[in-house]
Amino acid sequence: MERIRKCEAGGRDGMRKRRRHVWMGMILFSLLHSSISPSFAQDTTRQAAEPCYRCRLRNLLIAETVVYGTTIYGLSRAWYDNPLTNFHFFNDNREWLQIDKVGHMVTAYQIARVSAQAYRWAGLSDRKAAMYAGLTGLIFQTPIEILDGFSPEYGFSVGDMIANMAGPALYTGQYLAWGELRIQPKFSFHNTALAKVRPNLLGSSWNERWLKDYNGQTYWLSINPSTFARRDSKLPKWLNIAVGYGIQDMVAAETSKSIELGYRPYRQYFLSLDIDFTRIPTRKKGLKTLFFLLNTLKMPAPTLEYNGRNGFQFHALYF
Template sequence: MNRFSRRLPWYAAGGAAVYISGLALLNEAWYKEKDRTSFHWFDDSKEWKQMDKAGHFWGAFHESRLGVDLLLKAGVPENKGIWYGGALGFVLQTPIEYFDGRSPAYGASLSDIAANAAGSLAVIGQQLAWGENRLIPKYSFHRTRYAPLRPNVLGNGASQEFLKDYNGQTYWISVNLAKFLPSQSRFPKWLNPAVGYGAEEMVFNDPDTNRTIGLEAYRQYYLSVDLNWQAIPTQSKFLRSAFYVLSIFKFPAPALEYNGRKGWKMHALHY
């Protein structure tokens, strides 16, 4: 048994304690609301141009990715490590739907749960097919003029907007193309093509309310390049850990955008 394997139960216990404490704090915050309902469901699958679903997929994917990597590093048999670790994103994300289900402004969402499951299954499927993740969902963000129009929903300040302002978020699939090419190919391992999805002019989710302030929500599609951090060779454990964390975010780069409102647009640098 390696040193990591011996420490794994302690890591798991610590992680569980932190997660349960976080849920308890979130639960306390929800209970402080003046109005609270019995648990209920709400269909939000058509809201915010599905940007929130992309966020659920992205979060679940990287939690599952971490789960698989930790278990395999600990020496857990490959099949068990993939399935047990791959379920982590779904297990961590889905209980939060309980709090949405008790909120009068929201409700538990089957489409959120489906996005959580899809993120975890994307890890499991790639691990079973290739023994690694070659298609990596990533996130990028830039501040927009829309958040100040409704800061209670879209965020007040950069740290809140990073999580809440869907107008400034872009979700990507970064493709490790070198892994699909012959081993003798000279295509650089550190360079990935990436396709992205975003949306803009979303201050109110209701289209009619949005139009009253002169906005009409629309989707955006991107083609760009990305940096494959984990293909950068290094002997430093610190840098390997840093590259692992950085690999959840899209590297700023030139991007070609298409949207139904304005057609084609070139960005010198998109993030």
């Protein structure tokens, strides 16, 4: 415990930068969500009396620009304590067994997904909406990385930037290749006992832990088999297969420091079932909105885990 207390007292331990990035991404995501939430309840098919889609698109782009510019300015003033200096790099690719990079990818993907729904509401085709959304997902994250490059406390992370590009690319690429989403990144979280070991770093309450405790986070790629099968396939269109990635026993950003504190960090790999809620037929706009939002999360289901320490393990219900 003495070693843990010393570690708590010293250094940013890689978390402040990670937590700040996730917070900024989530705040920007929420603002974008609130600005386009009417689109979730809209049927994307054109009605007999068509609205002015050009007006919708123009107003949407103006709203996104204003909200994003104002938010970036405000958050940059709030988070960057010291005056900006010369641009420099910071290599954090070895931290947290790279799960934070996966988080960057998933956040950027979800921003693109929400943006695409807004662009469809503004009258764009699925293909054009996906292309605009890919740019939006990238643009929403890039200035944060650039500001980091000029901050003496942080630095530009090439790993973060690659992850920020991968998320929108995964979204847009699927529409360009298949005209639909067949593979969707998702998120799940459960409480772990490790948060009590270092509450300042991993969270002292559930509201903090879902964001700070990487040991409880799992990131998934949820794949829809029916979209790859023949058209006459009897596979349920809503049933997905999910592969996941998690980490365990990381009580510090660096593996070596976690080992010094008496833990043996390891990676976890998962295979599970999932639900694609957007493929459940419904005409109710409220349910469409709910299903769209639920598709951000991996649903609890029987799960097979493999890790280098314990080998294969089966969970009757894992989230």
